[in-house]
Amino acid sequence: MLVSCSVSFCSSTSIIHRQTASGYIESACSIEDNIPMEADKMCRMIAAPHGVAGERIIEPFLRMARGENATHEHNKALGEFNHPDGWGAVYENGGSYESYLSVRSCWQDSSLKWFNDKTIILMHARRASRGEVNVVNAHPFHVSHNGKSWYFCHNGTVDDPLIAKYRGGTDSERYFRFLLQHLDPENAEESIEAAMGMLHDYTSLNAFLTDGDQFYVINRYSTSPRYYTLYLHNGSDGPIISSEPLPDVVTEWEPLKNGQIIVFQDSSMRSTLISWSVGLRSSALLAPRVWLYTAYNS
Numbered sequence: 001m002l003v004s005c006s007v008s009f010c011s012s013t014s015i016i017h018r019q020t021a022s023g024y025i026e027s028a029c030s031i032e033d034n035i036p037m038e039a040d041k042m043c044r045m046i047a048a049p050h051g052v053a054g055e056r057i058i059e060p061f062l063r064m065a066r067g068e069n070a071t072h073e074h075n076k077a078l079g080e081f082n083h084p085d086g087w088g089a090v091y092e093n094g095g096s097y098e099s100y101l102s103v104r105s106c107w108q109d110s111s112l113k114w115f116n117d118k119t120i121i122l123m124h125a126r127r128a129s130r131g132e133v134n135v136v137n138a139h140p141f142h143v144s145h146n147g148k149s150w151y152f153c154h155n156g157t158v159d160d161p162l163i164a165k166y167r168g169g170t171d172s173e174r175y176f177r178f179l180l181q182h183l184d185p186e187n188a189e190e191s192i193e194a195a196m197g198m199l200h201d202y203t204s205l206n207a208f209l210t211d212g213d214q215f216y217v218i219n220r221y222s223t224s225p226r227y228y229t230l231y232l233h234n235g236s237d238g239p240i241i242s243s244e245p246l247p248d249v250v251t252e253w254e255p256l257k258n259g260q261i262i263v264f265q266d267s268s269m270r271s272t273l274i275s276w277s278v279g280l281r282s283s284a285l286l287a288p289r290v291w292l293y294t295a296y297n298s
Helices: 054-065 110-117 171-182 185-197
Strands: 016-020 023-027 043-053 087-093 096-102 119-126 141-145 148-155 206-210 214-219 231-235 238-242 260-265 268-273
Touching: 043 054, 043 148, 043 206, 043 214, 054 110, 054 119, 096 110, 096 148, 119 148, 119 206, 141 171, 148 171, 171 185, 171 206, 185 214, 185 260, 185 268
Parallel strands: none
Antiparallel strands: 016 023, 043 119, 043 238, 087 096, 087 119, 141 148, 148 206, 206 214, 214 260, 231 238, 260 268
């Protein structure tokens, strides 16, 4: 099991989280005024459950966040639709997980270059849909639950009333706490399937969730399949999951099916496809093929 400590650089746009043996401590630096959000927007994210060198994915992640990597329903031309409302990362450092959060866009944050020398677990660039644009609402979220330290990031909007009772400044954080409440690590796929089956009002439930021992990937959406489908590269260099195929990282990517749950543990991978269609728009039933995207370097 990985010991977890979450930190970020202390500035007017950052926040410090730290997990200690005695419990979860949150110590906030001064945070700049909230920035007005745009409604009904989304995010880009990438994960490597076994870790990936930062120098390998930083630039492709930047292009994806700026909308310069692929076209889709919201990005009709490269660079037209970006994700400027904060970013964050989880990375390994000396056998533990640490995290960094910023309210700046990743392409405006000079700290990003620091991650070239790190082993990255996940990265997330936000385009706000619910909740103010501030560092507290940046992903990944970090929660201590049942004696473990959990990290989570999400792409989509969840308006389902079932998550309303959970604490959080955004729908994503409330969805995170909802999942933790229903997750049974001994029956992970079944418990996640049951939890998702309870939710009906959302654009996407796509998420990465990890406690350092297991890494969960959820690919489920009700609209915009080209935008929401997650992609998997599962080669000898370890698995990578991304919001878009990143040809500068690897050339072979497999689109996940709508409703697919993947659990990574140690060197193993388990995949479950949920059989369901209720509440889905017909255009979202099938995952797109990679060729639907215009790659940055094609």
